[in-house]
Amino acid sequence: MPSSFNNKPSFWQKLKNKKVNRSYVLTFLALSVALIVIIAASVTANRTKKPTEQPDNSNKPSTEQSTDKPTEEVTEPEESEKPTEPQNNSSTTGSKIPAFILPVSGSLSSKHDPSLQVFSPTMQDYRVHLGVDLTTKENAPVYAAADGKISKIWVDTLMGYCIAIKHSGDCVTIYKNLAETLPEGIAEGVSVRSGQLIATVGESAMVEIAEEPHLHFEMTVSDLAVDPLEYFDETALESIKKDTSVE
Secondary structure, eight states, rough: OOHHHHHHHHHHHHHHHHHHHHHHHHHHHHHHHHHHHHHHHHHHHHHHHHHHHHHHHHHHHHHHHHHHHHHHHTTTTHHTTTTHHHHHHHTTSSOOOOOOOSSSSSEEEEOEEEEEEEEETTTTTEEOOSEEEEEOTTTOOEEEEESSEEEEEEEEEETEEEEEETTTEEEEEEEEOSSSSSTTTTTTTTOTTOOOEEEBBBBBOGGGSOOOEEEEEEEEETTTEEEGGGGHHHHHHOOOOOOOOOO
């Protein structure tokens, strides 16, 4: 009996242990299933959200770009303003630059060069030379190179007695190193004709006093200094290559 009695507790104990283990296993399985269900539900929820968000984001910029590009191309102000440029140019060059004649009979001694410095015998230094020097005799007649109006008569400290004539095409001819005495009727505001006597050659340009008697002749177009030789015809250019002054 004792031996049989002692075996009973071990059997019941084993039975209890098995029940306890089963409850643990069932609990673990239930939790695992619940966790799997939760994970699956969250994954499916995320998958259903992504497709709805992508079309919204992709469609918005595409519609904005498609609506912006046509408006920029249609409403470009630059192309509409381009036709106005020729109108501005035509207004500034509405009148043509006239044909010019030589203002004095002589030969070319110095060319126009706004960049290269040339030696000045008078000043004993190097400086740029705007305009051309036409060598002739003292008191040689100086003529208006084209029709125009005398805009200014003045005395320059370096270039002596000077006259400026305003022509069409926003062009101005300037005559320097003149004699002090001017012909009758030559004054500021007076209109002159091409070839009309306006002055005589002098020796008033102190900066060029060491040179032979000459007319210093300049020209501007739209207030910019230009080479006067570019506005004379071939016949005039040929004549100043040799001395045509009258003794």
